[in-house]
Amino acid sequence: MLKVSKVRLQQGYRTMKWPDGPAPEMPPHFTGRPVISGDCCNGCGDCAKVCPTGAIAVADGKISLDTGLCIFCGKCEKACSKDAIKFGNDFRLASAKREDLVVQPGNDMTPNAYSEAIHKLFGRSLKLRQVSAGGCNACEADTNVLGTLAWDLGRFGIQFVASPRHADGILVTGPVSKNMELALKKTYEAVPAPKIVIAVGACAVSGGIYCGQKETHKGVPEIIPVDLFVPGCPPHPATILDGLLRLLRK
Amino acid sequence: MSGPAVIRNGGKLPLSQIPVLTVSDFRRDILDSVSKGARISALFGSPTGENIRLIAVLAWRDTGSISVLSAPVQKSYPALTPDCPQAHLFEREIFEQWHVMPEGHPWLKPVRFPDSEKTSDMGVTNFFQIEGEEIHEVAVGPVHAGIIEPGHFRFQCHGETVHHLEISLGYQHRGVERSLVNGPNSKSLHFIETLAGDTTVGHATAFSRIVESLAGIRAPARAQVIRGIALELERMANHIGDLGALAGDIGYLPTMSYCGRIRGDLLNLTAMLCGNRFGRRLVVPGGVGYDIDSENADKIAARLKSAFRDAESAIGLLWETPSVLARFENTGALSRETAVKIGLVGVAARACGLQRDVRSDFPYGIFLLSHIPAATWESGDVFARAFVRWQELQRSYKFILEQLAALPDGAVRAGENPPIASGHLAVALVEGWRGEICHVAITNNEGRFLTCKVVDPSFHNWFGLALALRGQQISDFPLCNKSFNLSYCGHDL
Structure with missing residues (x-):
């Protein structure tokens, strides 16, 4: 017992202050929200050629980058001789609308994630069931980490529960493998209405690197309606938490 | 030709030199x-016309060599499983x-x-059943109670005692x-990096070594060391997470x-290498994507020391708490004999x-110079x-600190990757945090992959979990499962 208390003292209080205090520091080489500059692009399309997921389109000398498909590998940034694409430090990527995930020159606004209806229903308490549908266990791990004392998801009234019957919605990871389609639908149906769906990670948002595979779907929207899209491969835990909080406007 | 073709870990050989038996x-x-x-590291089919x-692909730990042999088959052949x-x-x-068809295979079920285009057929198979008075069956999954991947578990129970567990996977395919x-x-x-996302560094290292072998290039010394550091950070993060989860399950x-929390600190150290907590973009064919400057190396070492101090005291509690030991000891035991028979790997x-560890049995890269027992x-x-x-955590910790303090000079990339050799086979083994990762590539005449076989350690070990449950209480399943902590997507591919 003494030893347990001693260790407790040593471990200290480690829950982060954010969102009331400073946000967690992103590491060097972090690839957050991309910023596209319209002035220096010469329309060569080198960025689109190297993109492994086809997230970039260049039309009339204007780049648009779909952060929903993007796996943030940074190849486009390296390929661009004009420095037109820069991945920044901003981890606030989540959006309520799929189309708002497309970044274009001059558009460096954080996409809107707020829903008044969801705020009214679940603003004070949101219970989620998690379904991994072809996820690689990275999105799952960085969702799981929100439950640790460092992030302490419970302080926002958000909690992961062990049954869809206890849940207000589901948080889905993975592109939705065909082999998980039925289980995902059944889980969704088992959640009492009104309910919400959150797609976490490039795979869940759009299929990501698995977009176009015959063994998978192109993300959750192909199967059930989605209320919040959280890009990234995998999204940083701060990106997921920020998305949840902006959805509920906490 | 007599005898199998023999290569080292990370070696290649022309297809013409593989004996056709x-x-x-x-x-x-x-x-x-x-x-x-x-031990069978890989056994698979490859199309020929x-x-x-x-x-x-057989691994010989006493000589550190890998032997390769082949045989053409048509519609069927006598199965190895009854004897092996x-x-x-x-x-x-x-x-x-x-x-x-492997004729005589005792349980030829879907993997x-x-x-399963018709999803209703997914997971449907002839599960083994025990019959008798008071025998009951418990079915769990594919969707589980926590934030984990999907899989289906069927228990045959009498009261609380599990007589048989059958594990049916494939949901993550x-x-x-x-x-x-x-x-x-x-x-x-990117497929390799997300094949089992918690083992990004392990699989990316195996794949990169395959490509390097086939292209006839070598990652520079500095890159080899950075790969080693990243591999051990990955091991530390997952082991710490597992020990915490084991404590949670009891x-x-x-x-x-x-x-x-400490697991997160370790993931953040990997992020300091490349910007991503799982090591995406770090290991690439020809070397690594990012160098470590000395300032960053010092920062990583300092943060690692602090995280390890926290881990040491947190994990130390386990070994001193009788109620913990009472739940850990004699639960889910496998004999050495069984482990050999079913080809278990890793932890x-x-x-x-x-004694099965790629780092000491089939050393490559930095592990040729710096041994981790x-x-x-x-x-x-x-x-x-x-x-x-816990023992591995201590050794990985020591290794990382040593390597950070002695990074060799030079580049971290071998330059542009030349095209890969046609008509060859290459094998790379890496000791991922779960155990032996085996990648085998066969190239066609145009220098493209004809077959790329990926064996995650989970593929060897899921059956070990099923056997570990025999005679146990069903309530011990979460604990046993976490003590293996196998990958679903690494198995399902």
Whole structure:
């Protein structure tokens, strides 16, 4: 017992202050929200050629980058001789609308994630069931980490529960493998209405690197309606938490 | 030609040098080798015109060599499994992928349900059943109670006692191996990185070494060291997470709470190498994507020391708490004999007293110069699997600090990657945090992948979990499951 208390003292209080205090520091080489500059692009399309997921389109000398498909590998940034694409430090990527995930020159606004209806229903308490549908266990791990004392998801009234019957919605990871389609639908149906769906990670948002595979779907929207899209491969835990909080406007 | 072709870990050889045996010689050779101490690292089919060629990759730890042999087959061949249980899942996979029937296989069930276009057929198989008074069946999954991947578990119970557990997977199947064929291309490495996302560094290292071997290039010394650091950081993050989760499964909350956070600290150290907590973009064919400058190296070392201090005290509580030990000891035990028979790898094998570790048995890269002794324990139970993790944590910690302080000079990339050799086979083994990762690539005449075989350690070990549950209480399942902590997507591919 003494030893347990001693260790407790040593471990200290480690829950982060954010969102009331400073946000967690992103590491060097972090690839957050991309910023596209319209002035220096010469329309060569080198960025689109190297993109492994086809997230970039260049039309009339204007780049648009779909952060929903993007796996943030940074190849486009390296390929661009004009420095037109820069991945920044901003981890606030989540959006309520799929189309708002497309970044274009001059558009460096954080996409809107707020829903008044969801705020009214679940603003004070949101219970989620998690379904991994072809996820690689990275999105799952960085969702799981929100439950640790460092992030302490419970302080926002958000909690992961062990049954869809206890849940207000589901948080889905993975592109939705065909082999998980039925289980995902059944889980969704088992959640009492009104309910919400959150797609976490490039795979869940759009299929990501698995977009176009015959063994998978192109993300959750192909199967059930989605209320919040959280890009990234995998999204940083701060990106997921920020998305949840902006959805509920906490 | 007599005898199999022999290569080292990370070596390649022309396809013409791989012996082509009759099926009966192929069979005899494998059984003979396994009886002499070899282990099946990979056994798979590769297309040759109209037929299928079976290829066996055998690992010999006493000589540190890898032997390769092959045999053409048509519609069927006599199964190895009845004489060599470690072949059982490989042969089921061969049947599923190539429709070549291993005659006499005792349980030829689906591995991944790859063609379940009609989703209602997914997971439907003839589960083994026990009949009798008061026998009942418990079915769990595919969706589980926590934030974990999907899989289906069927228990045959009498009261609380589990007499048999059958594990049916495939829910995570995304067609990774199929998509690697005709590569390497701009997507290949990303499939590999997400094949089992918690083992990004391990799989990316194996794949990069395959490409380097086939292209005839070598990652510079500095890159080899950075890869080693990243691999051990990955091991530390996952082991700390597992020890915390084991504590959680028995309701010992202090260690659970602390380790959950400390695991995050370790992931953040990997992020300091490349910007991503799972090591995406770090390991690439030809070297690593990012160098470590000395300021960053010092920062990583300082933060690692602080995280390890926290881990040491948090994990130390486990070994001093009688209620923890009472739950860990004698739970889910596997004998050494069983472990050998079914071909266990990694932590689970070392917890049965087996010296099996790619880093010391088939060393490559930095592990040729800096040895990490394999950590073992004899009891084969949950305690052993937990305690081996703790020993490995201490050794990885020491290794990382040593390497950070002695980074060799030079570049971190070998320059542009030349095209890969046509008509060759290459094998790379890496000791991922779960155990042996084996990648085998065969190239066609145009220098593209004809076959790219990926064996995650989970593929060897899922059956070990099923056996560990025999005679246990059903309430011990979460604890046993976490003590193996196997990958679903790494198995389902």
